[in-house]
Amino acid sequence: MTDAFVAHNGVSWAESPKYLWPRPNNDDREFWEGARRGELRIQRCLSCGKHQHYPRFLCSHCGKGELEWITASGLATIYSFTVVRQNGVPPFSERVPFVVAVVDLDEDGARMIAALPKLDPDAARVGLRVRAEFRPATDDAAFVDFAPAE
């Protein structure tokens, strides 16, 4: 873990609680490392054809175990959102207000939660088209944010 990467508003992730750091594990190392390369990597089930995020050992749609990694388009639609105006934990305490959304990826079955640091809170709405952006966090992981697609 390097502290060379600085989050928004000048608060280093190293100054943030450890639970806010990416924690690549056996299931999702490919996701975090893909994001570091600028690719949104998700799983697709070879049995039912649906996609899933977060990465798991089995398909959460049909329960089968044969999954492949694909690079998603990065395009998604806001399913719902909130504007976080109070958060006591750095770096978020310095960043409020900001939008967090649950977005449905264009790839069927996959949903993600993400920050949308570039989206004006007043412009946030359900149904907004958004695109993934990658924000380096460590040497081998990046956060996936979303921003308005147009």
Next chain:
Amino acid sequence: MKRRVCVVGVGLSDGPVTPDLSAINLEAQSFRRALDDAGLELSDIEGLASAGYGGMHEVQLAEYLGLTPRWLESSSTGGSSFEFHTMHAFRAIEAGDVDTIAIVYGNNQLSASGRTLGTGGGGGGGRGALPLSMGYEFPSGLTLVGAYAMAAQRHMHQFGTTPEQLASISVQTREHAARNPNAMYRDPLTIDDVLSSRLVADPLHKFDCCVISDGGCCIILTTEERARELAHKPVYVRGAAGGTTHHSIQAMADMTRTAAAVSGPKAFAEAGITPADVDMFAMYDSFTYTVLVVLEDLGFAPKGEGGGFVTDGGGNLRLGGALPTNTDGGGLSATHPGMRGLFLLCEATRQLRGEAGDSQVPGAEIAVAHGSGGWLSTQATVVLGTEPVT
């Protein structure tokens, strides 16, 4: 032959602010008061349930209280844990495994940790590693309040639910709190007060959120046969069911429908009732939206029409309304020591005994206690009545 099961003792600790009592003091105090209420002795308690403190707390609590129970339960589903405990205790007593069970919870949340629960860490965690999907939620900066806010936002988008309708839940709950001397906040509240309070996470304002308090609660269940020998008119457990749809809010497939849509109909069917039979509702009001969505899921209002149900006729949650709800002032105004599920069962029992004083629902025969845990993640419904299912 299944045995009938009754709530025979309820105890509330001091509250809502108790800087001189530890969490386990609050548990012990409410336990002692429930024993006294029931007219039972320590040696009568054969089973113990508790949750909220991680591994083996119910074992530590048994030791602390001087119990050596042969039935233990620690389902940890957040705020609904105690409705799950009641369901499991109901089954165990019904089946004849054990006769008498105490369910206990207490926390000095306010005095020990302040008001940081809802906004103190990503998704409300922050107390350590909640792995898997929470590893994605926390770095987004979402708070516990924000998770509920996102669900409320979706409901507003889909059904046109308004901030005023959500606010009305808080306003009506405050009216109940005004009659409860142990409530945290008792001054009258208006819709404008709620809407002009600061937004914590859109669309939820400060007064859409429950309070943080100290407090403990205990209920004791036993067989109908034993209950007939005890101090109070028995309150029967008529039905119970639970379920879950997700852990982190990102995995909630439909943010306008909770597992209450499954637990409610199942519990009501077992209890032999319909929503129209319910005289009083004790609902885990972590946020105004929690109440609104569960009112719909339990069938008190059609899906999408919870907002209208809340405000119709001058307010259906008031005394005299179609469904008096959280008559002790709820979590929104009265008591919320980290988790509130057990307090719901206590208030429902008080109502069915006719002991609710100025807040009594006249002639209440059927009450529903419904717990919601996590981030709308877990739901459990318990139907109580003055008479058994026949």
